[in-house]
Amino acid sequence: MTSHISEMDRLTFRETDEAGNPTATYVYSGDVASSITSKTSGRVDVISSSSSTSSWSAKPLVSSLGDVFLPSGYPQSVSDDYLPYQIFQYQRYTSNKELTQPINRKQDSLQAFCSSIAGLLSSRAVLQGVGVGNANASPTSALLLHILQDISGRIATICFAHRIGTALEPECKTYRLAADVFNDIAMILDCLSPGVPAGPARVAVLSTAGVLRALCGVAGGSSKASLSAHFAKWGNLAELNAKDSSQETVISLFGMLVGSVVISHITSFSTTWLILLILLAMHLSMNYAAVRAVQMTSLNRQRANIAFSTLFDSDRSLALDLVELDSTPGLSNTKTEWTILTPAQVAEHERIFHRDGALQWTHDSTHTTQHLGSAQIGVSMSTFLSSLSVSGTSFPRALPLRRLAAVFADEFYILFLVPWTTAGNVKFHASILLKRGCTVEHQLKAWAHALLAARVLVRITTGFSVDVALDVVERTLGLLNADARFERYLTELSGVGWDVDIAALETRAGRRIEL
Template identity: 55%
Template sequence: MALKDDSTAITFTEVDEVNHPTATYIYSEPAAGPARLEQDKKHRENWGRVDVAHASSTTLAAWSSKSVLDFLVEVFLPAGYPHSVTDDYAPYQLFDSLQAFSSSIAGLLSSRAVLQGVGVGNADASPTAALLLHILQDSSGRIATILFAHRVGTALEPECKMYRLAADIFNDLAMILDCLSPMIPAGAPRVTVLSTAGVLRALCGVAGGSSKASLSAHFSRWGNLAEVNAKDSSQETIISLIGMLVGSFVVSRVTNFSTTWICLLMLLALHLSLNYAAVRSVQMTSLNRQRANIVFSTLLNTDPDVTQLLHPESTKQQHQSPAQHSHQPPSWKTLTPAHVSKQEKIFETDGILRWSSSTITPPHTLGYCRIGISLQQFLSSAALSTTSSKSLRTPIPMPQLATLFSKEDYILYLTSSNSSSSSSKKTPTWHANILLKNTTTSQSQLKAWAHALLAARVLSTSSAAAPPAADFISTSDQIEATMDVLHRTLEFLNEGSRFDGYTTVLTDNGWDLNIAALETRSGRRVVV
């Protein structure tokens, strides 16, 4: 708003959500001469004048191009785009719209096959049998929805990229089964095929809907989650409409068996390729298990003090602890969400511990980790059964662990199992188990995972440096070695608030550490 010096005119500039001017309003008062004042007193009228100047009202050509484009952006994209969403919103929506187009055409081909399978066009077909088949399909799909949501409900948000792609794989498999149904003999075999297709579509609905909600929460930057979801529905609606119009032409032209299958397989291949490109373009800012492996292994690998943990015998002569290095400026390398999105896999083994490094290609597999498990699972990892069903004999030194982690929000222990490689040399696979206390936070969970990754790395390095003849390590020696590594690695992370420094640089590089995305199962907490 601007006010002129003579106080007779006020200019109001109207802007949109991102401060782009949309219109200008100029308010002016009538001239204040003696005759005018007398006339105003006589008629009791002193109305001001408002002149409106629209920023977009230039020429007819500009109106026909820019205004139409602005209208489409306003209808199909969130308000304030592109500032109201993340940078990866546009590439994801582009690929997502294209895959919806191909899926609409493939869906028409599969729907025609289903109608043929239930007897459309056959005078001997029974409407009651088709209705019963629909009820069976719907019932099996509803049961599958409940079971699938119970089984993977916790993992849908941390692994939203994986389940977003898995949802379309389920849907494409259902289309293939639909197209196979007319060739299956009528009766129980055809009912089984169509019911399986219904189950796969139910799984697609659970995985796709939940993962899309997580992705929308990631895309929304201004707290506009509801609008992002609504505009995504608008985009899918118009794309599906166009797909149905094009698909109606395809279905009317493609009628024979071989051409139908060629078109279907091409559309499904395009559909999955576009979905893969869509989820690959997403740059999640939360640290799930795989991203935590990549980020923390890169961060620890560039910390010069980690060398003392991996090779303590080579640094004994220096008589220098990690605290003596803390005064030096950190040379840690921290990956951004954009860098990690290029390295992470869409489908990754759940709970695997991998050490990523520029000198190790592919990443070295250290073992597996379970976080948020129950105390019984924690003890059973190395326990021996007894005659009583309610008691266990465990070699895990619980008093030492409780003392070591008394000031932490978690308790960590690692066990090993030998696995034979191709060179017939036994290499240990480390299994980390993490108990979470009831005081745990999202950042303490990340610390527990980083601790498990670092401890597994130190243990695997010391095992690789052991003499070849040492194929067997006694239980007491193994427990002592494991406890020593846990003590040294925990001291390393706490020395000089090192892990707090890690979280600071991660936050500065765009990571949201307030999101707990490490648990993929319903977790348990303990009180010590």
Template identity: 55%
Template sequence: MAPKDGNAITFTEVDELNNPALTFIYSELQSGTTLKDEMGNGIRGRVDIAHLSGASTPWSVKSVQNLLIDIFLPAGYPHSVSEDYIPYQIFDSLQAFSSSIAGLLSSRAVLQGVGVGNADASPTSALLLHILQDTSGRIATIFFAHRVGTALEPECKMYRFAADIFNDLAMVLDCLSPMIPAGVSRVTVLSAAGVLRALCGVAGGSSKASLSAHFSKWGNLAEVNAKDSSQETVISLVGMLVGSLVVSHITSFTATWLTLLALLTLHLSLNYAAVRSVQMTTLNRQRANIVFSSMLSSDPDFAYLAANQWQSIHQQHLQTELGMREQNQRRLQIPSPADVSRQERIFDASGMLQWHGLPPGKEGPMAPETLGHCQIGVSLRDFMSSSSSSSSSSSPSVSTTSNSLKTALPLKALASLFNDENYILIFTTRSPSLGPRARISCKILLKQHATPKTHLKAWMHALLVARLLTRSPPSGEDKKKTGCGTTEMILSTLSRTLDFLNVSSRFEGYIDALGDKGWEVDVEGGVSALETRIGRRVVVS
């Protein structure tokens, strides 16, 4: 029957990316026309289905490709995940493939070690050995999670790589077990392998959860984890099939070890490439050093601060507050997450203050300069203490008598200086003969209402002060006159640098510029990536 003219309604069905899939055209029948379906219900109109011209035919190459994407990649790919998702997954899948084959070789060695094929072997002894391995691994899991639990998220790239190192060491111990005499020695080796696998489980599982949170952009964390499990299942299955051919043809001692070492080398290389491809957008200690030092080096006013001429231009900045802030943001050179991922190291000394500034007249970053060591979120007792290797003229000392403390730390001056901040800094300088790593020591005391943004400001402040204190200090009579290295000099530097960060809301301008560059800094209620241990907070009244 012919439909009425002008009464057609078009419905277009779209997928999660708003790409049209099918078009349904509804048209009402002419008045007076009566049609009924099988149930006796009246039919009011007709629906025509229009297939798109670009739609794939069943079992075409494109349809198979789309089916695989739907099965193994998150819905909405590539828009639902970050740009570094696919490079990481490619390397991660390849390393899982090599690890599966190596795991079969180590499993065969374990079976040989417990006596498979030996008529004198006892099933009970093998069971007891398994129980001992499992017990030692569970105990190791508890202690390891307690020790590094808070550091797993800030340092997820390091612990993701460390997890596979633990796993590979466990495989090596498994392959060594048949060569170890039966008894306490072999039990110790196999138990150590169980402990390493437990550490791998804690470090790998937790760090992969943090990486999945980084990859997910649509709040699809659960689906990203689920699809990652699907990918690993397929890769492990293929690895087991290939590994079954490998273990059946490689039986000699030399061939087994050469194959195992080659697979483990490939495994670690691919895993290293995987974590290197990740472009984290949160600022942990190492990334904060890279970003802050590059940003401060590019700030034209930093030269005045380093030359101790900041006070002479202070009033000029107060008169042109908004103009200076906007102008400086345009001139700042801030490395992007991709730039920082190429500079950062997987294993880096935790808590070091390093300067990665740009050399004058050259392009690209210079080699990092280690300025000293910094602790954030310390307790008040630790804040007032000083290292025994510090010189008496440069470090406040603390002594304890019953329930009281005596300290040379200028607490009143520090409390006054940082009255409007949610943190307090203190520096100690030591003899240059102890090396650059020992010259500067900083401790950051966090107040009760400190936020992740407070942590960033405290770390930037510490890096800035350390840079100034290590820049060619005067010597001899000049040192006595200026008090370089003394508490007075440190307080003066703290005051000058704090004024530098606060005038004209300079630090807020830095934070805005970091956000525009793609860094996650506006996380007032989030978790700080600078604290790797549970820290203390204080209330100053």
């Protein structure tokens, strides 16, 4: 006798993974009283979410490999630019101990292939340079050479970290690619070392290679940390790095196997250099593509220039009661909609290597870039006061600090611009003092204000003076404050994916003042 089970007697449990992908469905039917035992019982039916019933289906295998090498919850657990970066990217840290230890690499993708083989070629050259295979070579001299390389690398690490430590996170894309450039130049020097006469010259070449690897370690390791934090969306930074290590291990093993075959067949000088240069060219090109694919959501100096200038250019109300902004032919002056660029759109215009502290204006319609000058944010008071000594200034009198303090009494920064001439063109240098208690929002406002003021000042062809500069600074500040315009700018930017709470404008240790 079959008991009838209604829908009210069923419980359905749908199971998903961390990303929300269905894995299985469990249907509980009951509770049903048995006519034989007079006991209540039920049953659970399992419905698999796999579309294939074949035991040899490739889908479970692919899924299992994904679980091993990709973060849990992929792709929802990482940012959209994670996979393009991993496909191209390669990060390598080489120790300075090639003479006594195996090369230590950390690699991130398929193009580790190129660098693995190139690294083997350079390592072979170093071993030849220190006398491996030469009966007259002294182990003591090789050890001393290793010690000199190690010392120079450690000193370079300390100096480089001190000099650019603050800039590593805001400019992580720049230093990520710079790390690979340092490393590839070091490999070229390694391959040159056997042809350099033994003595101080060879020591200098190998020590320089050690210094470059040290710079690679600082720049690559620090920028890698920033990029990993950018990719991790679920607070899964530790797991993401662990899965990266798994990817690196597989790729490096494969690269080593192929590299072992390659170096055993490449012995001539010309062939070695040809293969090396081809591999390094492929290595750098793929790293460039990887860094270009990253879409950072923090507003550093370059990204702030692109985002704010495009926004200003589209906001025609800024031209009211102000020196008219540069109008673009064919663009209506009655346009009311703002152009808010997303991180992906800004990444398309972003340069990997760019001028530090440049003020550049990106036009809304043509997407051409105009260089307006430069800016320093978070400067010391002495730097701010000495800003009038900029070459080419035509200001006849000292900076009116009392009026500046009054203009910026309600702001958390003080801004002033001075002109300077380069190649016959007048540009402007902006100095920004930050007050104690300033937040990221205030820093972004200060930079946007400097950009807008410089854009207006370059339109003025005659009559530069302190009063003209102060007037422009005051009027542009009034426009940013009118109807909480700048606050609305930040709200719109945040709405398209920008993280306006990350401080990424200061690339040097900053100063704060208190009035």
